[in-house]
Amino acid sequence: MQSIHFISGLPRSGSTLLAALLRQNPRFHAAMSSALAPLVSANLDIMSSGQEVSLLMEESQRPAMLRALFDTFxxxxxxxxxxxxTNRSWCAKMPLIADLFPDARVIACVRDVPWVLDSLERLFRKNPYENTRLFGNDGERATVYSRMESLARHNRLVGYPWTALKEAFYGEQADRLLVVDYEILTKAPEKTLRLVYDFIGEPWYEGHDFDNVEYDAPRFDEALGIQGLHRVRPKVAFEPRRTILPPDLFKKYEHMDFWRDTAGSRANVLATKRATREDTTTA
Structure with a gap:
């Protein structure tokens, strides 16, 4: 079987950019979220207690079945x-990953939560003729306040990966986790990527081009009704900007960057100091 590693973390935090950079290496496959994590979850569900299938299987067959699924995929x-x-849910599956693939590592891309929400709000406003599927009804998408509240819930686009990352950060397998801050990645892409290579135990590839990065998934983004969600700019760069969120809303989600305090965690962290109200434009 091929070597396997995982990208996870918060949305709009550089995971697609990181995958686009890694895939420049002809030995690496990396992309946006695939069907693998949902397939794993579906098989876990059907094999778990309470399902008829679980009565027809031996306990030892479960990991064997999942390894076969990973291998085939x-x-x-x-x-x-x-x-x-890549998938937001991998941080919530650290014990499974550690048991199935002892050499696997998880790279979690992060960004201060107000800037994640700011980035998503910008995309929403760029698509004024589309009721994006990021929101379930007119009440959720009504105003910037209802939109941000919806996205930040524990089972939604921002809240779920945030809680999953926190679980992984303080969990028993935290030493298998590398947290990569978006600002670090965009300001020092080569240095960051070299540290990623070291973390996953792979030799450095000299062919990386940080001025010509390519990735886009227009069909997937159109299906969600939000264009540009997975579009990567050709040149990796840090671009300061001011937030479009109201000041009280921005402040509400500040200081959720628990990964900047490594006390009580064995996770590996590449992060900057706390951000101000200026930040970078998401790739």
């Missing part, structure tokens, strides 16, 4: 030697 997706899969 990776081999039929690419022949490249290193498979790096």
């Amino acid at each position: 990776c081999r039929t997706t690419t022949e490249r030697e290193v498979f790096i899969d």
